[in-house]
Amino acid sequence: MAALIRYSKSSAVSSLSSTSLLRRCFSSTVSSELASPSTASPSPFTLNHNLPRKDPKDRNVQWVFLGCPGVGKGTYASRLCNLLGIPHIATGDLVREELASSTPLSRQLSDIVNQGKLVSDEIIINLLSKRLQAGEAKGESGFILDGFPRTIRQAEILEEVIDIDMVVNLKLREDVLLEKCLGRRICGQCGKNFNIASINVKGENGNPGMSMPPLLPPTHCMTKLITRADDTEAVVKERLRVYYEKSQPVEEFYRSRGKLMEFNLPGGISESWPKLLQVLNLDDFEEKLSAAA
Numbered sequence: 594m595a596a597l598i599r600y601s602k603s604s605a606v607s608s609l610s611s612t613s614l615l616r617r618c619f620s621s622t623v624s625s626e627l628a629s630p631s632t633a634s635p636s637p638f639t640l641n642h643n644l645p646r647k648d649p650k651d652r653n654v655q656w657v658f659l660g661c662p663g664v665g666k667g668t669y670a671s672r673l674c675n676l677l678g679i680p681h682i683a684t685g686d687l688v689r690e691e692l693a694s695s696t697p698l699s700r701q702l703s704d705i706v707n708q709g710k711l712v713s714d715e716i717i718i719n720l721l722s723k724r725l726q727a728g729e730a731k732g733e734s735g736f737i738l739d740g741f742p743r744t745i746r747q748a749e750i751l752e753e754v755i756d757i758d759m760v761v762n763l764k765l766r767e768d769v770l771l772e773k774c775l776g777r778r779i780c781g782q783c784g785k786n787f788n789i790a791s792i793n794v795k796g797e798n799g800n801p802g803m804s805m806p807p808l809l810p811p812t813h814c815m816t817k818l819i820t821r822a823d824d825t826e827a828v829v830k831e832r833l834r835v836y837y838e839k840s841q842p843v844e845e846f847y848r849s850r851g852k853l854m855e856f857n858l859p860g861g862i863s864e865s866w867p868k869l870l871q872v873l874n875l876d877d878f879e880e881k882l883s884a885a886a
């Protein structure tokens with residue numbers, strides 16, 4: 594595989610391919626059988642099929658969440674990670690952490706992100722590799738990746754180094770996505786995500802109507818809310834355009850490998866969460882956990 598990551602000339606790892614870099618990070622979890630390119634037969638999941646109904650503690654969950662900006666990948670991935678006790682690794686968060694530092698890389702990234710463009714595969718793989726290495730050092734196992742892979746190249750590299758068990762593709766109408774992005778707020782103090790948009794769209798052209806109540810912050814966060822610089826209407830529209838061009842082909846990549854599970858969000862969290870748990874065969878597990886709590 595061609596070397597994809599080109600570090601600065603002074604870097605000791607300049608000759609490493611991105612695969613070998615990621616392989617080093619993943620070394621403890623990659624089985625030799627899975628380190629070679631996937632030969633899985635093309636039999637796409639249908640909901641409720643192929644998922645073992647066994648205790649998630651006995652599964653080494655290695656999942657990917659795909660979906661357009663604003664669909665709620667972060668919300669559902671982080672809830673699932675809390676439930677399963679595994680890390681939620683969102684490349685968008687890694688990029689924002691880098692942006693918050695004042696390195697030469699952060700200045701380079703801020704222009705790209707604020708224009709709604711994708712960061713290069715090299716940079717994102719480097720950030721992800723560092724995060725995985727740190728997790729490995731802490732003894733983490735399993736993960737849900739959110740926002741990665743976003744290009745076919747990223748998907749190919751990931752596929753070479755680790756067995757992703759399942760890819761959940763969250764879907765929502767485009768007009769709702771825009772409203773949801775514009776309503777997103779983050780508490781500048783605790784870092785939690787909220788949404789002030791109250792969505793109520795009528796069914797039309799075969800699309801069902803949908804209502805999603807806002808996800809409002811508690812009073813102590815109310816005065817500390819901030820809006821992401823890339824959540825303006827023009828930038829969200831550009832991010833959606835980039836998604837369709839660069840990231841949508843990733844859906845087909847996983848569909849053809851029989852790993853893609855499509856999930857059409859039926860509404861807000863209270864409606865969608867139980868249905869998502871049901872299709873993931875985790876509804877029993879949540880009940881057991883709440884009974885034990």
Ligand SMILES: Nc1ncnc2c1ncn2[C@@H]1O[C@H](COP(=O)(O)OP(=O)(O)O)[C@@H](O)[C@H]1O
Nearest residue numbers: 662663684685688706710711712717740741743
């Ligand atoms: N896998 C990736 N490849 C390239 N760029 C990425 C990737 N993940 C995140 N980014 C950058 O970080 C920004 C924010 O990502 P994210 O929080 O996942 O946004 P979104 O709400 O659009 O899903 C993206 O618009 C992009 O510039």
